[in-house]
Amino acid sequence: MPTLFDLTKPIVVAPMAGGPSTPELVIAAAQAGALGFLPGGYRSVADLMDQIAETRSSAGLFGVNLFVPEDDPGDLDAVRAYRDELRPLAEQLGAPDLPDPTPDDDAFESKVEALLDDPVPFVSFTFGCPDPALVRRLRDRGTTVLATVTCVDDAGRAEAADVDALIVQGPEAGGHRATFACASEPGMTSLGQLVTEIKLASELPLVAAGGLGSSVMVTSALRIADAVQVGTAFLLADEAGTSAAHRAALVDPAFTETAVTRAFSGRPARGLRNRFMDEYGSTAPPAYPGVNQVTTPIRRAAAAAGDLQHVHLWAGTAWQEARPGPATEIVDRLLG
Template identity: 55%
Template sequence: MAEGLAGLAVPVIAAPMAGGPSTPELVAAVNGAGGLGFLAAGYKSAAAMAEQIAAVRKLTDRPVGVNLFVPGGPGEDAAVPGYREVLLPEAGRWGVELPAAVRPDRDGWEAKLALLTADPVPYVSYTFGLPTAAEAAALRAVGTVQIGTVTSAAEARAAEAVGMDALCVQGPEAGGHRGTHQVADEPGSTPLLQLLGEVRAVTRLPLIAAGGLGDGGRIAAALAAGAAAVQLGTAYLRADESGASAAHRAALVAAGSATVVTRAYTGRAARGLRNAFIDRYGASAPKAYPAVHHLTAPIRGAAAKAGDTGTMHLWAGTAHAQARTGPAAEITGELWRAAQG
């Protein structure tokens, strides 16, 4: 069904950014520039995922991808009530109620796999883990190219063993959640270019480089280090087609903005712009995802509605200051031309 990564006219992939930034329009725009766009199915129901797939099919006839969040193993869920107590004054300031208990959440995993098997898309990528061999085989049988997100050589071996066709190698420079396969794992700090070499040493699968690739020089360096393509997320947050809020867009390029890795918002390690909420609560947050994500949702929602960048989560990679405005197709073309020298 799907052409391989080598078939891309421009080896640039629009990263799936869950929570709103990735839109059908952004996917279609990057596709139109010769790259490959991914929809983010994380935090969406299977029905909402199907709606976005239908929408993007109306905008482009080129191959597109869908990213899934893999249900995780156990974390420090027993510590979540204690974190709730810590957050109660914050909730009071915003006039919101925090959930008294958080139910187990598999992010619609089974329903999404069933839908993607019945109505296939060319590419599916996985974050936070891997499908079972049987689940991967079912999508392989309908022609879907599958990409596993990895943050270490060990995860790369596991991804190849389960039947992935390519690997997205995510370095510590990446914005948003680090895709470690276990909630409690502390993400490694090996820089992306070095990490590419470590992963290449254990697999011959095609590699996609992700993390801190905000300009042509970094893109060229990643390709020279053995990547078949690069994946850009933060670089598209200020694009016309991005679903990022106005406050998020402005914060990316505000004077003095800097990123930090935190579990304060979701219980998983994620890189975002440092703010007062992270400074206040980062040290208290347990390694419990998605429980902490659901716990902090009312606060994050109220802060986002108010455009309060001191409280809302502002995912961003280390190259956030280089994010530019304009149509995503133009951004893609400019970056690719710069990468070619």
């Protein structure tokens, strides 16, 4: 099986679901000696397998990330009340009527079976701990398994499931925090301290993730971790599928800080602070994917209109370090 130590450069390009992570970005990462991940979230099985085939044709080592579904979808009545609160904004933006929230496991089992039938070098999991039996099945097919964790307890659960490595995600990370339970409030222990604590409790290889936007930050993280995972720094990459609205926001001086919110998806996620976060963050219930479902038409309408105040703009705390250019150059810049 491949390992993180097979990489020429200890950089993992984070799986950024919803558009930014493309086969082109993952291929470019591989060609640079790094490791890129295709996001399985928000994609059909057929679409994911098509992207895997495209990536495999030009990349050696690469991975796929899957969202682990929760058994409890949260309080859907609370999500419906939130939908009612959002309807005037949807009308203002000309968005379609907001849908009724429904439980959805993102075709998790079907995606797992597809990856067992057509194995990839690496699979990582987010939002939960994979079942030990699933980990064994993937490893039997030659796949290296990683779990994303945000605290020492979750790291222990993942190690007990016999994963091969841990992605340790600190509070500085952009996008969704990888808490195992949607309703959990993510910890605020800094990435460096969190990696240190988990390193004392685990013998697994560790990938440090969150707020690593410069060579100084990456060098510091590599003193205590075996590799680093970086996402925001690649949002402006030539090969990234980042939307025009998102790209514009990342270089707009009007945005001066990031914040963590449940307003867009029901799960805590960090992005550039905007009006939607401020107005709806306090009332969004901890229910995923229900909240994500009801806000999707609003976010799409806002993005199409170039309205940066009502669309999610995921970004880590080091977003101001992001620069446009080929992914290969970004990898080299991060390593100094």
